[in-house]
Amino acid sequence: MGPQVALLVAALAGCLLPARSCVTCDRRVVAALDALEKEYLPTHLAPERHREVMEKIRQTVRNFRDLPDLEDTFMGVIDEATMETSVLSFLRSVRLIRNSDVADDTFVKEFNWMLTLEKAAFRGYVTRFQREDFCPNKCGTMLQLLIWCSNCKKQLHVCRKSRDCGVRQINVHETEDLILDCELDWHKLSQGLTYYSFYRVWGSNPETLVSEGKRPTLIKRLVRPEDAGNYRCELGTERSGPATVIHFEVTVLPKRVIEEIPKSNPGTQYQRFRSLKPSECLNPKDALRGFLFEMLIWGFVFLIIAASRRRQGLGRGEQVPKVPKEKATVPWHK
Amino acid sequence: MGRWWQLVLRLWTVVPIWAGDELLDVCMNTKHHKREPGPEDQLYDECTPWKDNACCTASTSWEAHLDVSLLYNFSLIHCGLMMPGCEKHFIQAICFYECSPNLGPWIRKMDLAGPGERILDVPLCQEDCEQWWEDCRTSYTCKSNWHGDWDWSRGKNRCPARAVCHPFPHYFPTPADLCEKIWSNSFKASPEGRNSGRCLQKWFEPTQDNPNVAVARLFASTAPPWEVSYSLLAFSLYLSFLS
Numbered sequence: 001m002g003p004q005v006a007l008l009v010a011a012l013a014g015c016l017l018p019a020r021s022c023v024t025c026d027r028r029v030v031a032a033l034d035a036l037e038k039e040y041l042p043t044h045l046a047p048e049r050h051r052e053v054m055e056k057i058r059q060t061v062r063n064f065r066d067l068p069d070l071e072d073t074f075m076g077v078i079d080e081a082t083m084e085t086s087v088l089s090f091l092r093s094v095r096l097i098r099n100s101d102v103a104d105d106t107f108v109k110e111f112n113w114m115l116t117l118e119k120a121a122f123r124g125y126v127t128r129f130q131r132e133d134f135c136p137n138k139c140g141t142m143l144q145l146l147i148w149c150s151n152c153k154k155q156l157h158v159c160r161k162s163r164d165c166g167v168r169q170i171n172v173h174e175t176e177d178l179i180l181d182c183e184l185d186w187h188k189l190s191q192g193l194t195y196y197s198f199y200r201v202w203g204s205n206p207e208t209l210v211s212e213g214k215r216p217t218l219i220k221r222l223v224r225p226e227d228a229g230n231y232r233c234e235l236g237t238e239r240s241g242p243a244t245v246i247h248f249e250v251t252v253l254p255k256r257v258i259e260e261i262p263k264s265n266p267g268t269q270y271q272r273f274r275s276l277k278p279s280e281c282l283n284p285k286d287a288l289r290g291f292l293f294e295m296l297i298w299g300f301v302f303l304i305i306a307a308s309r310r311r312q313g314l315g316r317g318e319q320v321p322k323v324p325k326e327k328a329t330v331p332w333h334k
Numbered sequence: 335m336g337r338w339w340q341l342v343l344r345l346w347t348v349v350p351i352w353a354g355d356e357l358l359d360v361c362m363n364t365k366h367h368k369r370e371p372g373p374e375d376q377l378y379d380e381c382t383p384w385k386d387n388a389c390c391t392a393s394t395s396w397e398a399h400l401d402v403s404l405l406y407n408f409s410l411i412h413c414g415l416m417m418p419g420c421e422k423h424f425i426q427a428i429c430f431y432e433c434s435p436n437l438g439p440w441i442r443k444m445d446l447a448g449p450g451e452r453i454l455d456v457p458l459c460q461e462d463c464e465q466w467w468e469d470c471r472t473s474y475t476c477k478s479n480w481h482g483d484w485d486w487s488r489g490k491n492r493c494p495a496r497a498v499c500h501p502f503p504h505y506f507p508t509p510a511d512l513c514e515k516i517w518s519n520s521f522k523a524s525p526e527g528r529n530s531g532r533c534l535q536k537w538f539e540p541t542q543d544n545p546n547v548a549v550a551r552l553f554a555s556t557a558p559p560w561e562v563s564y565s566l567l568a569f570s571l572y573l574s575f576l577s
Contacts, residue, residue, distance in 0.1 A: 073492070076414030076474070148417060151472050155418050163378070163396050241379045 025152035135159030183216035357438030361389035371435035413499035457524035
């Protein structure tokens with residue numbers, strides 16, 4: 001009988017204790033309302049009305065969390081940023097009324113009107129929070145610190161969206177750097193995260209751990225063809241399953257070659273990149289040999305021309321003329 | 335005539351054990367359960383204790399953890415977000431329901447409306463019900479029986495018109511009320527404790543062996559199926575009449 005009675009009392013107490021409103025979870029709001037009652041009302045309102053007016057004010061503030069006409073039902077939680085915005089807005093409005101020095105019925109009317117506006121503003125903050133900031137992760141699992149308005153407790157809510165965050169195709173050229181990025185924009189906002197692990201995934205053999213640590217990227221320098229394949233990154237949490245799992249399919253493409261093209265305009269430089277076909281690759285030894293051969297042929301040509309001119313000159317009985325300087329009109333071309 | 339009696343007595347002892355084995359290591363016949371229990375190495379989070387032998391698949395174990403479970407489109411957020419400590423118990427209970435291969439003695443055929451089978455009066459250990467109730471005291475709900483009477487007009491369940499959100503103790507004054515009423519007597523609040531071997535745990539540490547295997551065996555062997563025991567009774571009465 002004893003424990004049952006105690007349980008019944010606890011159950012009834014659960015019903016009778018008024019549920020806390022979101023903003024009244026903040027000490028500053030409680031202090032502001034207390035100051036209003038103890039400092040402002042004695043000089044601005046008849047004593048017999050104090051209790052009734054304060055009770056109504058407190059009741060209205062508690063009802064901030066009654067938002068039945070919200071598009072998405074109010075979940076009864078907000079984050080610290082939304083709490084701060086709502087509290088500061090409320091405190092500013094209270095301060096404005098106190099500074100205006102209104103009294104009696106004017107005070108009651110203006111204060112009630114202010115509370116109506118503040119509740120509408122709070123409704124806007126909550127709508128924006130639920131639409132944009134509640135569980136902002138689009139995949140994986142995020143741990144978000146939230147404040148429950150019913151009992152003002154601050155706890156971690158587990159935002160589960162999907163078990164993994166998809167597959168990414170990565171192409172990298174041989175001898176360049178492979179960069180696998182495991183970071184998502186909500187990682188910085190989440191609580192309870194541990195570290196990033198990167199694994200190399202083989203077909204039927206177990207995975208091998210490649211790296212583990214706080215850095216969200218894996219960089220593999222001077223990539224070779226054998227680095228192609230499947231990789232997996234995982235961001236762990238303290239108590240639940242992994243926060244994020246991303247798979248990477250890495251393809252290693254042939255080496256890139258940088259071609260220099262002569263400047264067409266001063267001040268511009270143009271480099272053409274293309275991958276070379278094997279047939280185009282010239283052996284340096286062959287290139288030198290070809291050059292020497294060409295030089296030899298042109299040397300012979302000059303000798304023949306010079307010799308034939310000399311013979312013509314001697315036939316006319318004149319002095320051996322100087323070999324006329326060849327103008328640089330010989331076209332050099334490959 | 336004495337030999338006949340001996341035969342009947344032997345039948346009485348053999349049949350329950352033989353029938354009992356049929357109730358061990360079985361899965362319910364519903365939309366999400368596997369046909370037979372088996373090892374699952376990819377079970378998620380709270381469902382991992384059953385990895386050695388489970389009636390749930392990896393994807394079912396993931397879906398059991400969602401605020402709005404894809405399994406039955408049921409929303410735990412019908413009166414605001416649940417406190418994490420309370421939500422954990424619901425996830426464990428769903429994992430227990432979906433994954434446990436030790437519910438055989440309590441599986442019953444449902445009538446034509448609804449999935450093929452259900453569980454009835456599964457005895458949960460006292461600590462399980464009490465901790466569940468304690469951790470949910472600060473969360474809210476609007477009904478005491480979660481199996482029917484929701485407003486499904488917007489896809490997921492919402493509180494019906496006259497059902498007001500109150501803290502859990504309003505609708506479940508005692509831990510026994512929570513265990514028994516919430517899923518229309520699928521569970522029963524056993525007075526036994528966790529080490530008694532006479533009640534089932536809705537969750538256990540993944541490093542532990544499944545403590546419910548022995549409990550299911552105990553309940554399976556002491557409860558012969560009704561049809562067989564009635565026919566044995568009729569037969570033995572007939573024999574006594576003959577002698």
